[in-house]
Amino acid sequence: MATIRDVARLAGVSVATVSRVINKMESVNPETAGQVLKAIEQLQYEPNAVARGLAGKRMGIIALILPDILNPFFPALARGVEDVAHKKGLTVILGNSDDVGLKESSYIKALKKKYVDGFIFASNTIREEDVEGLRKERIPIVLLDRGLDTASCAVIRSNNRQGAKLAVRHLIEQGCRSIAHIYGPQDFITARERLLGYEEAAGGLKGYSPSLMIPGNFDIESGRKAVEQLLARHSNLDGIFAGNDLMAVGALKALHERGIRVPEQVKVCGFDGIGLAEITEPELTTIAQPVYEMGGLAARILIEEIESGIRDNHLIELDVTLVPRKSTVKGGS
Amino acid sequence: MATIRDVARLAGVSVATVSRVINKMESVNPETAGQVLKAIEQLQYEPNAVARGLAGKRMGIIALILPDILNPFFPALARGVEDVAHKKGLTVILGNSDDVGLKESSYIKALKKKYVDGFIFASNTIREEDVEGLRKERIPIVLLDRGLDTASCAVIRSNNRQGAKLAVRHLIEQGCRSIAHIYGPQDFITARERLLGYEEAAGGLKGYSPSLMIPGNFDIESGRKAVEQLLARHSNLDGIFAGNDLMAVGALKALHERGIRVPEQVKVCGFDGIGLAEITEPELTTIAQPVYEMGGLAARILIEEIESGIRDNHLIELDVTLVPRKSTVKGGS
DNA sequence: CTGAAAGCGCTTACAG
DNA sequence: CTGAAAGCGCTTACAG
Numbered sequence: 001m002a003t004i005r006d007v008a009r010l011a012g013v014s015v016a017t018v019s020r021v022i023n024k025m026e027s028v029n030p031e032t033a034g035q036v037l038k039a040i041e042q043l044q045y046e047p048n049a050v051a052r053g054l055a056g057k058r059m060g061i062i063a064l065i066l067p068d069i070l071n072p073f074f075p076a077l078a079r080g081v082e083d084v085a086h087k088k089g090l091t092v093i094l095g096n097s098d099d100v101g102l103k104e105s106s107y108i109k110a111l112k113k114k115y116v117d118g119f120i121f122a123s124n125t126i127r128e129e130d131v132e133g134l135r136k137e138r139i140p141i142v143l144l145d146r147g148l149d150t151a152s153c154a155v156i157r158s159n160n161r162q163g164a165k166l167a168v169r170h171l172i173e174q175g176c177r178s179i180a181h182i183y184g185p186q187d188f189i190t191a192r193e194r195l196l197g198y199e200e201a202a203g204g205l206k207g208y209s210p211s212l213m214i215p216g217n218f219d220i221e222s223g224r225k226a227v228e229q230l231l232a233r234h235s236n237l238d239g240i241f242a243g244n245d246l247m248a249v250g251a252l253k254a255l256h257e258r259g260i261r262v263p264e265q266v267k268v269c270g271f272d273g274i275g276l277a278e279i280t281e282p283e284l285t286t287i288a289q290p291v292y293e294m295g296g297l298a299a300r301i302l303i304e305e306i307e308s309g310i311r312d313n314h315l316i317e318l319d320v321t322l323v324p325r326k327s328t329v330k331g332g333s
Numbered sequence: 334m335a336t337i338r339d340v341a342r343l344a345g346v347s348v349a350t351v352s353r354v355i356n357k358m359e360s361v362n363p364e365t366a367g368q369v370l371k372a373i374e375q376l377q378y379e380p381n382a383v384a385r386g387l388a389g390k391r392m393g394i395i396a397l398i399l400p401d402i403l404n405p406f407f408p409a410l411a412r413g414v415e416d417v418a419h420k421k422g423l424t425v426i427l428g429n430s431d432d433v434g435l436k437e438s439s440y441i442k443a444l445k446k447k448y449v450d451g452f453i454f455a456s457n458t459i460r461e462e463d464v465e466g467l468r469k470e471r472i473p474i475v476l477l478d479r480g481l482d483t484a485s486c487a488v489i490r491s492n493n494r495q496g497a498k499l500a501v502r503h504l505i506e507q508g509c510r511s512i513a514h515i516y517g518p519q520d521f522i523t524a525r526e527r528l529l530g531y532e533e534a535a536g537g538l539k540g541y542s543p544s545l546m547i548p549g550n551f552d553i554e555s556g557r558k559a560v561e562q563l564l565a566r567h568s569n570l571d572g573i574f575a576g577n578d579l580m581a582v583g584a585l586k587a588l589h590e591r592g593i594r595v596p597e598q599v600k601v602c603g604f605d606g607i608g609l610a611e612i613t614e615p616e617l618t619t620i621a622q623p624v625y626e627m628g629g630l631a632a633r634i635l636i637e638e639i640e641s642g643i644r645d646n647h648l649i650e651l652d653v654t655l656v657p658r659k660s661t662v663k664g665g666s
Numbered sequence: 667c668t669g670a671a672a673g674c675g676c677t678t679a680c681a682g
Numbered sequence: 683c684t685g686a687a688a689g690c691g692c693t694t695a696c697a698g
Contacts, residue, residue: 015693016694019692019693047691053387054692055691069402070412076403092426094427114394115383338675349687359683380675384677386676
């Protein structure tokens, strides 16, 4: 492969000049630039990213650290990040943290050595100190689904509280009077916000009782178990708002096993809008997050910070959408 | 961050010696090595991967190019690759090719510039010339689901033909006599092999007819449509072997819409063993590929080639397993 | 606008 | 076993 020296020689200029036309930072005489461009074309020259990285600290790589790509929420996020990154000529490194802070730290340590340009964390357990550490080194980061109070950097999430209210109101409109909520782990801000939204929207109902709120673990099995407990306590239960789609799937399974018909006897609404929701029988009504867009936005903001050198700490909250399907609407799509 | 020079100075040796103890290639006096290690420890020294890359051509990064992480088959593969890579201290770059040869070429071009150590392609459209190009530069690659005849490099796949036979035999055992096959795109070797397996196992049946084979596109919608066509032609249809799980899901949906009961009237078997299969109603019998293990194995072989410098061209075919569920077995799990 | 030169932080023959 | 030195291929002040 040709190097910058080959180009310089062929164009009859110094390597510095070649570097300048490649990076179009400083002004170069248009005519010399033309020569250089011609030489580049002729030699099929491609700058060596590693040498560039060593000299200039940027490798054209961003890292996406998420809990687990096997969780059906994350592929769309990853795809959103990768599509934008690829379009801008950047490469994406993927890391699964399993929501273990130590694994995140180890990724950060390993990737800093590789001069990764920036980090996107969709992981819930990054430590404050790690975020601070990166900030001090002026390495851009974008956080997904984190609190406001956290370190000053860009944070993206969707409007979870509003979404929960949408869900509950929809169930009410469909005629539910005793609406339960299976909530996710309360150390996740998303789960907390959805629980708050539920309380705001359902707290005033006549059939309301605190025992309608029951914990789950954001997975199918816990949704199933939660429903078993709910049915034991509430014979008049007619609506379930699950804190995410996986628990909603578990809920559907438990109801089906007991011969309880959905939506006729009990209506079920999930949260997230993952693909699974279209596969259940009946198909699952859900509050859809713009997951793919969130990934794309995270990448765009990160790249913007990388290129501009400016670090900002804005919070962006995206809107969610009610997607009504047959698990709440008789004959609905 | 401390550099190798700082360590050398503190240990009272040359940078060459420090480099030697870090890479433990050449022999170093145990005593000097001790000093160096102490200095490294004391300075919390971490070698700079980019400098190492520039000097030695290896960045400790491998690339995984797959069609689309949104396809539920691939997250498990990616996780398998990443887990092994992370354990060995390597980083994984993810690329979505959408099975477009040009995108693959563009990833290869971009990643070679970054001194990526090796490539895993789970993509079906890599061009022969790209594989050859990498081979010539002695960059290791591992291919998933490709033909035998292709370029000399490691190829991993599962025993698709055998799996198809397992599926058909299982349906026969469950009492099916008129078994259809929805086959995937025939430019995929996996789809071809499954079709062949079906023909071998079902060709001898009394109810057999070529019109029982019907094309699909490996997605839900095409599975649904295929079933509509099948029902129009074959009133006595009692078994369906879908070429993958997504088409099987579509088949289940179409049958459900028509009020045809599964498994009582028609039994359905998929292929792949993705998570979706446990979510359908009834749960889907399938031929499970060891997807996670395939990813791990691909990474292990690739890393082995990277470290040893040896390029091999073995074909590894992994066994698949029948996972019987309620879509074929009344009262089955 | 342009060039010579130092520097990024390693690895690796080459001597000794 | 160990060190001095060249080299990997760029970028970027510093002069001019």
